[in-house]
Amino acid sequence: GFVALGTVADVVPLIGENRILVHYGLRSFAMTEHVGVRTLLEESRVRADAVLAETIAFRIAPLINAAGRLGSPDRALDLLLSRDDEESRRLASWLGQANQERKAIENEMFEAGVEQIEATGGVVLGRPIVVAREGWHSGVAGIVASRLVERFRCPAFVIAVNDGLGRGSARSLEGIPLEPFYEAARAHAESIGGHALAGGLAVLPDRIDDLAGAIQAAAPPASRVDAASRYDLELTLGDIQPPLLQDLRQLEPHGQANPTPCFRFRELRIEGDVRRIGKNEDHLTFLARQGRRRIRVIYFRGAERARELTRIRNRFSVVAEIYLNDFRGNPRPELRLIDFGAD
Incomplete structure (x- = not known):
C-alpha cells in the first residue's frame, strides 16, 4: 500500500514495473491492518476496497501534502507511522482541517490570479500567464498554477512574495514544454528550473516584471493547446x-x-x-x-x-x-x- 501511495502521490510514471507495483499495492489496502492507513482512508472518506490511483491522487495525497504545504510534513509522517487508534484519529483530523485551510487559501489565490489576468487584458494567444502578489502562500502556488493552466489552457507561473523574495511554481500542459521559458528567464531569477510540465523559481520582487516579460517573449506563436x-x-x-x-x-x-x-x-x-x-x-x-x-x-x-x-x-x-x-x-x-x- 505504501508503494502505491508514494508512487501515485509523487507522480511517478505508471508504466512497466511501477504500474504492476501500484496495481497490487491498491489491492492491498482492502487487507491492511495498519492503524494509520485505515484512519487516513476514513478521513478521506474512501472505502479500503475501493482505492484507485485517482483516489490517491485527488483525495488521499492532498491530505498528506497539506501538512507540508502549510508548514511541516511531520504530522503526516507521524500518522503513517502511528499504531495507536486515538493518536491516528487526532492526526488525521488535523490533516483534514489543514487540507480545508489549504483549499481556502488556494481558492483565494486562484480568484485573485484570475482577476489579475483579466485586469491586464486576459490571456494573449501564445503567451504564458505570470501572476504574483505579496502575501500569497508559496506552498500552494503549484496547485494554483495547475488550476490556471486548466482554466486558460496555457502555461502558468504563480509567484508568492514574502520576506523580500518571490518563490513560485510553474505548470504547463502537454505540447508546451517549460524548458525554453526557464532559459529565457534565467538572467532575471535567483533560481529557476524543473522539467517540461512543472518547475519552481525564486526571484527578487523588483525583477518580477523583467522575468515575466522574458517568459512571455519566449512563447512560440499560437502555443495554446486545444x-x-x-x-x-x-x-x-x-x-x-x-x-x-x-x-x-x-x-x-x-x-x-x-x-x-x-x-x-x-x-x-x-x-x-x-x-x-x-x-x-x-x-x-x-x-x-x-x-x-x-x-x-x-x-x-x-x-x-x-x-x-x-x-x-x-x-x-x-x-x-x-x-x-x-x-x-x-x-x-x-x-x-x-x-x-x-x-
Missing part, C-alpha cells in the same frame, strides 16, 4: 456497454505516462437544465442525449463555462473520460467532461 483536438477515439453513447467498460478497467491504474483514455462524442444535446454542484457550486452536471441514448455528464471546475455550454446546448461535441459511478452500490457509467465545442 483540448478538443486531443482524444484517443471517437465513440457514440451506444458504444458505452459492459464489454467496453471491462476493457477500460484492464488499462488501470491510470496516472502519469498512462493517462485515462479520452473519447470524443459528437452531436450531443442537453436534456433538462445545466446544474451547478459542489460546496462552492464550481462544478456542472447535466444529462446529454444522442439519439435514444442519454448519459449523466460531470464537468469539474466548469462553472465559469456554464453560459457557453447553455448557448450551444442543442448540438455540440465533447471530449470526455468514461467512468463508473458506484454511488450507493449502484454502478452506472458517466462522462467526465474535459472540453466541449459547437458542432
